[in-house]
Amino acid sequence: xxxxxxxxxxxxxxxxxxxxxxxxxxxxxxxxxxxxxxxxxxxxxxxxxxxxxxxxxxxxxxxxxxxxxxxxxxxxxxxxxxxxxxxxxxxxxxxxxxxxxxxxxxxxxxxxxxxxxxxxxxxxxxxxxxxxxxxxxxxxxxxxxxxxxxxxxxxxxxxxxxxxxxxxxxxxxxxxxxxxxxxx
Amino acid sequence: xxxxxxxxxxxxxxxxxxxxxxxxxxxxxxxxxxxxxxxxxxxxxxxxxxxxxxxxxxxxxxxxxxxxxxxxxxxxxxxxxxxxxxxxxxxxxxxxxxxxxxxxxxxxxxxxxxxxxxxxxxxxxxxxxxxxxxxxxxxxxxxxxxxxxxxxxxxxxxxxxxxxxxxxxxxxxxxxxxxxxxxxxxxxxxxxxxxxxxxxxxxxxxxxxxxxxxxxxxxxxxxxxxxxxxxxxxxxxxxxxxxxxxxxxxxxxxxxxxxxxxxxxxxxxxxxxxxxxxxxxxxxxxxxxxxxxxxxxxxxxxxxxxxxxxxxxxxxxxxxxxxxxxxxxxxxxxxxxxxxxxxxxxxxxxxxxxxxxxxxxxxxxxxxxxxxxxxxxxxxxxxxxxxxxxxxxxxxxxxxxxxxxxxxxxxxxxxxxxxxxxxxxxxxxxxxxxxxxxxxxxxxxxxxxxxxxxxxxxxxxxxxxxxxxxxxxxxxxxxxxxxxxxxxxxxxxxxxxxxxxxxxxxxxxxxxx
Numbered sequence: 001x002x003x004x005x006x007x008x009x010x011x012x013x014x015x016x017x018x019x020x021x022x023x024x025x026x027x028x029x030x031x032x033x034x035x036x037x038x039x040x041x042x043x044x045x046x047x048x049x050x051x052x053x054x055x056x057x058x059x060x061x062x063x064x065x066x067x068x069x070x071x072x073x074x075x076x077x078x079x080x081x082x083x084x085x086x087x088x089x090x091x092x093x094x095x096x097x098x099x100x101x102x103x104x105x106x107x108x109x110x111x112x113x114x115x116x117x118x119x120x121x122x123x124x125x126x127x128x129x130x131x132x133x134x135x136x137x138x139x140x141x142x143x144x145x146x147x148x149x150x151x152x153x154x155x156x157x158x159x160x161x162x163x164x165x166x167x168x169x170x171x172x173x174x175x176x177x178x179x180x181x182x183x184x
Numbered sequence: 185x186x187x188x189x190x191x192x193x194x195x196x197x198x199x200x201x202x203x204x205x206x207x208x209x210x211x212x213x214x215x216x217x218x219x220x221x222x223x224x225x226x227x228x229x230x231x232x233x234x235x236x237x238x239x240x241x242x243x244x245x246x247x248x249x250x251x252x253x254x255x256x257x258x259x260x261x262x263x264x265x266x267x268x269x270x271x272x273x274x275x276x277x278x279x280x281x282x283x284x285x286x287x288x289x290x291x292x293x294x295x296x297x298x299x300x301x302x303x304x305x306x307x308x309x310x311x312x313x314x315x316x317x318x319x320x321x322x323x324x325x326x327x328x329x330x331x332x333x334x335x336x337x338x339x340x341x342x343x344x345x346x347x348x349x350x351x352x353x354x355x356x357x358x359x360x361x362x363x364x365x366x367x368x369x370x371x372x373x374x375x376x377x378x379x380x381x382x383x384x385x386x387x388x389x390x391x392x393x394x395x396x397x398x399x400x401x402x403x404x405x406x407x408x409x410x411x412x413x414x415x416x417x418x419x420x421x422x423x424x425x426x427x428x429x430x431x432x433x434x435x436x437x438x439x440x441x442x443x444x445x446x447x448x449x450x451x452x453x454x455x456x457x458x459x460x461x462x463x464x465x466x467x468x469x470x471x472x473x474x475x476x477x478x479x480x481x482x483x484x485x486x487x488x489x490x491x492x493x494x495x496x497x498x499x500x501x502x503x504x505x506x507x508x509x510x511x512x513x514x515x516x517x518x519x520x521x522x523x524x525x526x527x528x529x530x531x532x533x534x535x536x537x538x539x540x541x542x543x544x545x546x547x548x549x550x551x552x553x554x555x556x557x558x559x560x561x562x563x564x565x566x567x568x569x570x571x572x573x574x575x576x577x578x579x580x581x582x583x584x585x586x587x588x589x590x591x592x593x594x595x596x597x598x599x600x601x602x603x604x605x606x607x608x609x610x611x612x613x614x615x616x617x618x619x620x621x622x623x624x625x626x627x628x629x630x631x632x633x634x635x636x637x638x639x640x641x642x643x644x645x646x647x648x649x650x651x652x653x654x655x656x657x658x659x660x661x662x663x664x665x666x667x668x669x670x671x672x673x674x675x676x677x678x679x680x681x682x683x684x685x686x687x688x689x690x691x692x693x694x695x696x697x
Contacts, residue, residue, distance in 0.1 A: 099239040127535040133618030157234040178223040180254045
């Protein structure tokens, strides 16, 4: 169970849950007719919607700096979750941990510098530089630019973002797409 | 008749020949993908990589998304090499339909500026055919793919048999077109095949199979083409089953190769014999040479539109070096343009609340242009077999060497400056501009290496896509192009394949094959 949902369930009233169960008696079992029997479509849950991933790639200091960077780059707003609400630090620990060596080094070195200098306005000044195709020459500035894009995209592609957008527009905010299955 | 490949070229060959009563066996290296059954609607946040895709899975396929990753050929199973300082992005699809399963459907004709390019500016080689030779086949291919667009009567962009797109342009598109007019630059509507899937699998192959004359074998990875040592003609095709790795040989009266430009060249280079020690049909020594594509500069300019905003897009027609020689480069370029999205966050020099405010302000305000430029075919840009590297089926891999030269760099710089002039003339604010071409290959318009030509000493194929050396061997994909302009090549591949197939059937009827 996700940490946030565990808190919510502990706060729920056991009496209310019992009353809800009593109000909706279970349906009587029916014999399945071969002619009408259909294979049921079972609802399944993605692993990261049910629980938290294990943090394995970044050190605890680096992970804390990444969490603060996420808060700085993508804070919560009226109709949007923060990157931290959307579990982006944990996702990036997983995602960068699987990335090519150059990306891993860029992130680790960049986060080490944030551990040293702190996540403050001065250390993030490169994020206010204008875009150039070649990108910044400085590796720390390149890290910040990539982290900004990654954090923003991971936030906007989260369930939490979709839910907030859905609440704001009164429509289902869940983005969908056609997935190509593996065919042999 | 054996046809290698089921994409635009192979699909059209099968479609054409089976209707003329020719029995065909088609070999496709990949599986059959059912566009209806094998795709499912998913919630993007449920994807394990949140839409980023699995890191490092496709280092050379920027087009692969987490949704369609299974569509693209696996890079580990299908390795290739290139010089350390010249990366080549070879983008492949191995399934029935080939790259028509994921193409952008842009469908332009080439003009005599391309077919007779040497006559025009002295560079390169002319094609052995002209627009008049291919026009009747363009005329038939366009309606098959329900191509829409607008005919403009321009010599550099021939009119087509197309469904007329007379839809109204949005206000910002009209402002942009007016700005282009002031600069003497022609524009037109996009011209593209219609339908969610305008592919060989739904347009070409069903009819071919219905005739009863086509057998389609999937998961058939071709090793090489065998030769009768007495006649020097192609005698059949050796292939290996993708799963079991069992080897097969199929006899063939005629072989049509259309495995995509570089795969076709690879098959011919791997088809060596005492009679053809340098590769099949390579008496000219040009097999593998004159590799080119069309260079892309993605988002040459990214702009913020002024009000009123709107959506839509279009195409800027080639305007350089058409009626007179101008600038410090040969040939020309085109652009796709589009508007109505939100500029990517990288263009916005803020973070936190300020970044979100800018993204809100710029929602629907983007106007961007992508340059597509002609690349000069050069002898030194080539592919060859790398015997040290083999694919998952033990077939020697390709080594690819392709660098853009001074002409392409000068063209890309001019395209950036002109794009900026067009956009500022329309009142747009430039957020970013650049002239950095994507690596060769990334446009997925790789062309040449088995080029056609009038002179057998300078080319591999004649004007009917038929080998000069091996009369019962035809190559009908983009590898046959001697030059390619800046127009997307698929429509020309379709027309060439149809023309070659009708010629081939006629030759068979006459007993010449």
